[in-house]
Amino acid sequence: MTTVIAFILMFGLLVFVHEWGHLIFAKRSGMLAREFAIGFGPKIFSFMKNETLYTIRLLPIGGYVRVAGEDPEIIELKAGHHIGLEFDGAGKVNKIIVNNKDKHPDARVIEVEHADLDHALKIVGYEIDEDERLEFDVDPKAFFVMDEKETQIAPYNRQFASKSVPQRAMQLFAGPMMNFVLAIIIFFILGLVQGVPVDEARLGKVIEDSPAQEAGLQSGDEIISVDGQQVSTWEGFTEIVRQHPDQELTLTVSRNGDTEELNVTPQSVQEGEATIGRIGIERAFDESFTKTVQFGFTQTYDWTKLILVNLGKLVTGQFSLDMLSGPVGIYDATDRVVQTGFINYMMWTAILSINLGIVNLLPLPALDGGRLLFVGLEAVRGKPIDPQKEGIVHFIGFALLMLLMLVVTWNDIQRLFL
Known part of the structure; x- marks a missing residue:
């Protein structure tokens, strides 16, 4: 049970810090962060705060921050749609009821002629069986209501693609960056607790x-x-x-x-x-504060260099896939580390944080590094890559990563039980 708790706490901290980096820089640049998730799959806990849905999901294999514009927007209003509109005190539309309009008796029902929720924030249409053309201003923070579930609209200036290349690059880089920052902090704390090894x-x-x-x-x-x-x-x-x-x-x-x-x-x-x-x-250990501060940075640098060297050996074939570990292998290693004491457990957490930061910066589709590569190509070309083509590349990359994870997990299980 101790190992289970230690693994959950470690995994939760690493993923939380990584995704928190993405979230903070998304919000700082004005992006609408729809969801901050720890894990994948079905929700087991959630709450809403400051436009963002915070969730804990069932499968502990990562996390994500869902920013408006990274995926196709949820609802598109087309000509001929019948929708209900509710208004705020200033007369602007603050709720767009897509179905179940009978549950909103005070909503004004119209037939859509044209809707622009990206730039102009206007809905043009007619009341049912009426000829008078009506135009409505939409609040930038209005909500779609579908099946009684509210989803905030995302004007273009709140979407990922609307931001400058540096802002998008920083939002993508912030996750791995925070993993390195976490490692520096952990090594600094270890230096304070036990001193710095001479x-x-x-x-x-x-x-x-x-x-x-x-x-x-x-x-x-x-x-x-x-x-x-x-x-x-x-x-x-x-x-x-x-x-x-x-x-x-x-x-x-x-x-x-x-x-x-x-x-x-x-x-x-x-x-x-x-x-x-x-x-x-x-x-012997040195307990001076200067050495302790340096220890945080030097240990992070040394472990980063070591991991990169081993990664290079994997690429050149000096390491095989059989030597990689997935969640099962990491859990088994954590079990052994926990038995050696809290100091080693903290050091193991810092090393895994560095590992997570490096892996996410690899220029592979679906990873932060792969997405940074597309942003870099846009900076060189002077125009963005076709979003549909980029989406296909990331989808294929994600599928291959999941396949790799299955292979690695199977290898972990074989090492444990065979």
Whole structure:
């Protein structure tokens, strides 16, 4: 149960931050954000606030922000349609009843001759069996009412396509950007909680009754060399220890400005199928605020570089699809991480956040990177790509991504149960 809660919280945070980035920049540029969703499929919870429907959906495989104009508008009023109109105090249409007009006895029923809800915001028509031509102004925040469900209209200036190239690009980029920001914040918090791991081979805590304590090692000691071999990093020192189980090592130690030599014999420990050496020490941490701030950025940069390198290996065939993980594999990995403690769980969350940001920036259809590519092409061409053609590309891309997710999930299940 602990892993289930941890996975839901982690997944919810990553998706929420990503989609929140899209939402905030959509609203800042004046776009109508119709829905902010966590998950896909049937709604299990929803509420309306400031023009946006916030929903939690059943399938935990992502999320989305639905902005007006990204998909064909919901309702198109054509000549000959019979509709009901309700008005606000200023005499403007604030509700357009598309059907079930009998449930709105106060609505004024007309036959549509022409309607422009994109630019002019006018409806022209006639009352039933009347010849007088009528023209009505429509409130920019009017609602369609269909099957008693209200949907706000979206004038062109509230639609995605109406905004400038920089505004649209920023709205698309904001989701992945917020994942990187989240990673920086998490690493910063980890730095505040535990300090920043030092690069040099300096000892932190020495575990009681360990080979290190028996050898006389103390917290704050800095290892200069092992058996005459110079060491300058914590990783270099621990690797030597790991490779010499049950073999005595001579350590040259710097302590309070003095140098001395101590002998220690690493204890044999089984790690998987390998036998390694351990002496019972922990890494030293720097607790300065400056180092903590730097840690947030440097860790995010280092993990971004590592993920990009591995992604490059996948593209060049050095990694196979069998090495990818989907939701099942991530859940299994989260289960193992949770058992190692809260610090590692937070670090795992930050790494996944970076991963999510990078994947979404890939120039693939249906991903933020693919949509950014189309915006970039528009900037180069000086005119937009045909929306229908772009929509087909994204639809095919989304279908292929879902197929890839199914394949990866099947591989995860095979690794777990076969």
